Amino acid sequence: MDVGTKQKKPPVSQRQAVVETSGLRMRYGSKDVLNGIDIRVNQGEVLVLLGPNGAGKTTTIEILEGFRKRSAGDVQVLGADPDSGDEAWRARIGVVLQSWRDHGRWRVRELLDHFSGFYAPYSTPYDADELIALVGLTEQADTTVAKLSGGQRRRLDVAIGLVGRPDLLFLDEPTVGFDPQVRQDFHALLRRLDTTVLLTTHDLAEAEKLADRILILVGGDIVADGTAAELAGQVSSKAEVRFSKAGESYVESVEDATTFVRELFERYGEAIGDLEVHRPKLEDVYLAMVRDFEEQA
Numbered sequence: 053m054d055v056g057t058k059q060k061k062p063p064v065s066q067r068q069a070v071v072e073t074s075g076l077r078m079r080y081g082s083k084d085v086l087n088g089i090d091i092r093v094n095q096g097e098v099l100v101l102l103g104p105n106g107a108g109k110t111t112t113i114e115i116l117e118g119f120r121k122r123s124a125g126d127v128q129v130l131g132a133d134p135d136s137g138d139e140a141w142r143a144r145i146g147v148v149l150q151s152w153r154d155h156g157r158w159r160v161r162e163l164l165d166h167f168s169g170f171y172a173p174y175s176t177p178y179d180a181d182e183l184i185a186l187v188g189l190t191e192q193a194d195t196t197v198a199k200l201s202g203g204q205r206r207r208l209d210v211a212i213g214l215v216g217r218p219d220l221l222f223l224d225e226p227t228v229g230f231d232p233q234v235r236q237d238f239h240a241l242l243r244r245l246d247t248t249v250l251l252t253t254h255d256l257a258e259a260e261k262l263a264d265r266i267l268i269l270v271g272g273d274i275v276a277d278g279t280a281a282e283l284a285g286q287v288s289s290k291a292e293v294r295f296s297k298a299g300e301s302y303v304e305s306v307e308d309a310t311t312f313v314r315e316l317f318e319r320y321g322e323a324i325g326d327l328e329v330h331r332p333k334l335e336d337v338y339l340a341m342v343r344d345f346e347e348q349a
């Protein structure tokens with residue numbers, strides 16, 4: 053099955069921008085939610101937007117999708133302002149919203165066939181059965197949507213987002229309710245797609261696994277922008293080495309864990325046991341940044 057394998061292309065950092073915002077602001081009544089943010093997503097990039105509840109992630113992606121009017125700033129998505137994107141533009145975008153839509157009485161295949169028809173004038177949409185297999189719903193192809201489990205329903209949401217083979221896919225917390233196997237299959241599927249993806253999640257392991265780049269949005273500002281490794285390095289360059297020596301436990305915080313461990317074995321050899329090396333994780337960075345913001349607020 054061809055879902056488009058990633059071809060040899062220039063590094064994502066050198067590719068053309070698919071999403072570009074400059075000074076993007078959003079205000080609900082008297083409440084500022086986005087304070088003028090600049091976002092760039094390059095072609096083929098998987099960008100993960102992280103932030104605590106209420107940080108403005110959904111607001112941001114709804115503005116980029118053209119579902120919500122911004123208060124100020126410049127926004128270009130696939131070469132157009134989302135406020136004036138036409139049907140052909142919309143057909144190039146796939147959307148998986150956070151909340152369920154109400155298609156209860158439709159059957160899975162029927163619904164996907166129906167959506168596929170919408171895209172036909174603009175793209176080469178997926179064949180419904182191919183897409184059903186891709187998201188692991190073959191057994192439920194003739195089941196009505198109301199009878200799907202929460203995770204199956206979410207897989208259908210993802211299939212609806214993909215049906216038009218979008219150039220840009222927005223996924224708002226796509227894996228909520230997925231069991232571990234389905235989550236893993238979904239991650240594998242995302243990696244195979246040759247599509248630019250903007251994804252929000254509260255699952256930091258998922259972000260670390262999928263993201264080419266991560267943005268952290270806190271209090272209406274982007275407080276971090278980089279790869280998971282770059283962000284982890286901002287909190288601490290040190291690794292924690294745990295080991296036991298002659299039955300006693302030790303913890304050392306070191307700059308160069310590889311050299312430290314080599315020297316440890318050279319010196320003490322077989323007396324060393326229970327070795328573990330922990331490098332700072334995205335979770336540490338994320339929690340530190342949110343804490344910093346809360347302390348300043």
Ligand SMILES: Nc1ncnc2c1ncn2[C@@H]1O[C@H](COP(=O)(O)OP(=O)(O)OP(=O)(O)O)[C@@H](O)[C@H]1O
Nearest residue numbers: 080081085103104105106107108109110111112150
């Ligand atoms: N239609 C609306 N009218 C007024 N305030 C809103 C509206 N939609 C969102 N907000 C407020 O804007 C802020 C950002 O909400 P948003 O849904 O964008 O956050 P989020 O980062 O997606 O949160 P979560 O992680 O909980 O999904 C919140 O304080 C929310 O209450």
